[in-house]
Amino acid sequence: MGNHPPNVALFITCLGDQFFPQVGESVVRILRRAGARVTFNPAQTCCGQPAFNTGYREEAREVAARMVDLFEGVDYVVAPSGSCTTMVRVFYQELFADEPELLGKVQQLQKRFFEFSEFLVKIMNAEDLGASFPHRVAYHDSCHLYRELGIETEPRKLIRAVKGIELVEMKDNRLCCGFGGTFSVKYPEVSVAMAEDKVRAAAEVGAEYLVANDAGCLMHMQGYIHRQGLPLKTLHLAELLEMHE
């Protein structure tokens, strides 16, 4: 890398592109502020996880195989999602296990593929992005981010560096929010009951905001909160890091 700013390609994710474009904008601005050169390849769509998660391996493989060529020549790929990062870094290994030629390329991609908070803290050594947000905030450890990638301290470091913020931990803070990809529509009642527990846990510690790093979890929790007319608000970590209150 030398003295050149690292070349970072954004993988916005399919949900991020369509439902949370403002999160993508925040990610780009923050990465630039941290010293990266950011690119976006508009040929990108989805990592393939919805099909993989539901057991349709061939369809997942077809979609996932596209990812290999999308990010050639960049130093890093960054995604604002623990789950999509897990798909690439963990599940691609299994998905392409029988294709040695493609697997080699996949492994090259895996080495350069990072989740947003992980990339900021581990690669860019950035923690204080200059945000200020005088509110009480709870952080939700999304399951793939925490259990598959082992990322728990990085998001918290970034949150604690926000001026005026009060980070509170929910009881049983590693409990799943109930999204689970297609689980959310295959077992909708159970999924919603799990969201209820999560949202209650946030309310119990007096959080005004529930912060997470995954569009799926956020959509699910936000959808439940909106249906119930609750005062709790949700934020993606990247949005939080751009707050100036």
Place this chain on the structure above:
Amino acid sequence: MSETGVQSAAIHERAHEALQDAHLQGAYRSSTLRLYNHRLTAIGEVPGFEPLRQRGRELKREVMDHLDEYLAQFADNVERQGGKVHWARTGEEACAVVLELVRKAGAQEVVKGKSMLGEEIELNHALEAANIRAVESDLGELIVQLSGERPAHIVAPAMHKTRHDVSDLFANKLHSEPTEDPERLTAIARGALREVFAKAGVGMSGANFAVAETGSIVTIENEGNIRFCTTAPRVHIALVGIEKIIPRLSDLGVFLRLLGRSGTGQKLTSYTSILTGPRRAGEDGPDEMHVVMIDNGRIATLADEKMREMLYCIRCGACLNACPVYRKIGGHAYGWVYSGPIGALVTPQLAGLGPARELPFASSLCGACREVCPVKINIPDMLLHLRGQVQERFPSPRPVNSPVSERRGIRLWAWVMKRPWAFALGGAVARLGSGFLSRSGREGGRRWITKLPFDPFSNWTDGRDFPAPDPAPFRARWKKMSE
């Protein structure tokens, strides 16, 4: 192998019923959390619990890699100690072996210690059909036997029952005075069981471990009833799954430390019994000890590289306590003997993927199960594997109220995702459609959809609002952002 007993298709209805039952929700929530927290405290007290899990896992792998040799060694040593080994390929064969032994013993009554394998092969039904009275002596098992149910949990069979429920049940079945005092309830059960222990000609047990090196079976428990079952009656019959083997007696320490702490948060359970052959001359104990070694689908799993790890399970129940889905829907929703995350693996493997094919999907794949598993079974990965098997081997479900089958839907999705123009177009169509379906949110800003058409999308909006796609997707916004 009995497939008729499994009713996984009804999991959705039973989950719905469980979620509506506030009483049941309270029972599961408090019990699972209590056990979960006890485990956390107990493992925090041992330095090096992680290496211990790794050791347990390695030992299990060693056993599975050489199971044939260990089984032969175990059987030889049982016989050398004066016990008798019987082999059963299926549950039916195992029941037939037990029936024959009970007949030979001339027993009318059998007293049983808790055995999940006994539940699996539905031994009580077989005994009843032969007019032999079988009485469960574990308090939780007695409760589910009296109420005609299956165990709701691997280690706490009556987890779904409150004191009040048990009081009613005992008043009804054992004609006792209603009481919600746990000690009095236990005393009632004990009183009823004493008489059975005294009369029963055969005592039955399962086994937590079978030690190849010594031919011993090991049982662990908190009530002392298993020790009673295995020593007081003249004949002891142990039901042992072939995966229960551990190589050496010195390996037992690893598993005892793992099992007690993971299951109930105990350093050791109150009783640990190592049973090696029948009584010797001049000593107490049963005249005969029979060990029934049962396959019932395990060898097929041993041969299945992707699923083999399932046989590492030591039935501690920790994954059930940790599972947010189990905590909500409870054990009976899973439709068979084993429940929770491990049940969603064991049931398809032992009872057939066909009747159990709903189970691998009853998980958010959050990984809490793998985190607590004492032998680090990669449960989420195996659930994903089984999901793949279901989609390969069975017709795709046609969701209610949907124009296409799930498989066609996924194929369409893949077609779109391989074409960026189609993805962008799909987004545009969704924005257009959601313009009609959505309304402004409470605080302005994002628009929300309260009712989506077509399963599975309508399933989302049954309990949640769905965000309308943003009017300007990121790919459109990027044009203004590029350097």
